[in-house]
Amino acid sequence: MSVSDRFTTFLSNISLTVDQKTRGAERKDAVVKALNAHYWGSTSNTANSTYVGSWGKFTRMRPPRDVDVLFTLPASVYNRFQLRSGNKQSQLLQEVKNVLSNTFDRTAIRGDGPVVIVPFTAYSVEVIPAFSATAGGHLVCFTDGGGHYERADYAAEAASIKNSNDTTKNTRDLVRMMKRWQGYCSVPIKSFYLELLAVEFLGSWAHRGKSATWYDYMVRDFLEFMIGKADGYLFAPGTYALLALGSGWKSKAESALARAKKACDYEPSYAGLAGDEWQKIFGTDIPRNP
Numbered sequence: 001m002s003v004s005d006r007f008t009t010f011l012s013n014i015s016l017t018v019d020q021k022t023r024g025a026e027r028k029d030a031v032v033k034a035l036n037a038h039y040w041g042s043t044s045n046t047a048n049s050t051y052v053g054s055w056g057k058f059t060r061m062r063p064p065r066d067v068d069v070l071f072t073l074p075a076s077v078y079n080r081f082q083l084r085s086g087n088k089q090s091q092l093l094q095e096v097k098n099v100l101s102n103t104f105d106r107t108a109i110r111g112d113g114p115v116v117i118v119p120f121t122a123y124s125v126e127v128i129p130a131f132s133a134t135a136g137g138h139l140v141c142f143t144d145g146g147g148h149y150e151r152a153d154y155a156a157e158a159a160s161i162k163n164s165n166d167t168t169k170n171t172r173d174l175v176r177m178m179k180r181w182q183g184y185c186s187v188p189i190k191s192f193y194l195e196l197l198a199v200e201f202l203g204s205w206a207h208r209g210k211s212a213t214w215y216d217y218m219v220r221d222f223l224e225f226m227i228g229k230a231d232g233y234l235f236a237p238g239t240y241a242l243l244a245l246g247s248g249w250k251s252k253a254e255s256a257l258a259r260a261k262k263a264c265d266y267e268p269s270y271a272g273l274a275g276d277e278w279q280k281i282f283g284t285d286i287p288r289n290p
Contacts, residue, residue: 001271001287006278007215010286011173014061014180023122024055024067031118031125034103035071035096048072052128052154057161059175059195064123070138070154071129078131078139089113089147096129114140114150137238153238157192160237164199168208174198174218177282181256184283189249196234196243201225216267216274219281220260227253256281 016024029045036042036049053068054060081088093109096116100107104118110126118125130138130152137153165171178194181187201222207214230247259277266274275288 001268001275001289002213003216003267004212006271006275006287007173007177007212010278010282011176011212013285014176016060016062016064020062020064020122021060024060024064027118027120027125028055028067028069031100031104031127032069032071034100035127035129038099039073039077050154052158053126054179054191056154056158057172057175057195059161059172059179059191061176061179066117066124066126068126068128071127072138073129073131075131087143087147089141089149090143092129093141093143096127100127113143151239153236156238157195157236160199161195164202168202168205170208170210170218171198171202173212173215174202174222177215177219178222180282180285185252185256185281187249187252189245193234193243193245196236197226197229198222200234216260216264220257220264223253223257223260227257 028049028051032047032049033043033045036044036047040048042048049069049071050056051068052070054065055067055069077092081092084091090113093113093116097107097109100116100118106119108117108119109115110117114128114130116127116129118127128138128140130140131149133139133151135151137151137156139149140152142148142150161171161175175191175195175198178198179191182189182191182194202208205218205221207217227250229245230250232245234243234245235241236243259280263274263277263281266277268274272289275286278286279288
């Protein structure tokens with residue numbers, strides 16, 4: 001088995017099936033239709049909504065996690081809640097939850113917001129109710145600290161991934177692989193941060209744009225790059241919010257780097273031994289045997 005074969009098979013194994021994509025879209029459409037009927041007097045199952053997260057950035061993977069969707073509420077709803085006292089954001093999320101509960105009886109609110117969760121078999125739809133922001137992007141609800149809005153620019157986040165992938169052809173592949181490492185090894189870092197790191201890394205990686213033959217080196221070099229960013233900062237696309245990376249994930253990245261270095265040394269002469277090391281990083285989705 002060549003390096004290219006191994007990583008091409010790996011990426012195929014973690015890609016959503018056609019059926020999984022279809023079921024995710026159907027569930028999203030059902031949720032959006034219910035919200036449009038209540039807030040916009042519309043029968044549309046797509047209007048006022050857009051995929052965000054991995055579905056919006058085309059970095060979704062198997063097994064499916066959640067379908068994330070941004071739903072834009074009318075400005076009149078914002079004005080109505082601004083007249084209230086107390087935690088306006090909590091009250092708004094509760095209203096959205098109640099609207100969805102009329103159709104989906106297990107709807108819940110997650111933590112401090114901004115997500116309203118509609119569980120389905122296999123995976124959930126996670127709705128982010130939001131308002132268009134005059135500065136661009138959207139205002140999303142957070143209920144902590146008495147409630148507040150934060151501006152997010154999901155279109156800029158998706159464009160960052162798309163532009164990087166259009167240039168390098170590697171970005172989405174790298175993000176999906178590192179998300180599998182994140183899940184398999186229980187790495188305490190947000191997927192969003194992995195995306196930002198991947199874009200930054202590939203902006204200057206010497207072998208960007210090359211085929212899967214180079215993906216063993218890409219994983220190894222990304223992990224080394226990532227370790228060097230511990231306790232550093234990233235900037236959110238569009239809003240330029242400062243994001244602290246921390247270092248709680250660093251020891252797991254160091255372990256993965258040591259294994260990736262071994263695997264690269266074994267490839268391709270000792271493919272089985274290389275496979276043993278890759279599986280310690282990614283699990284059995286990446287094939288071991290030649």
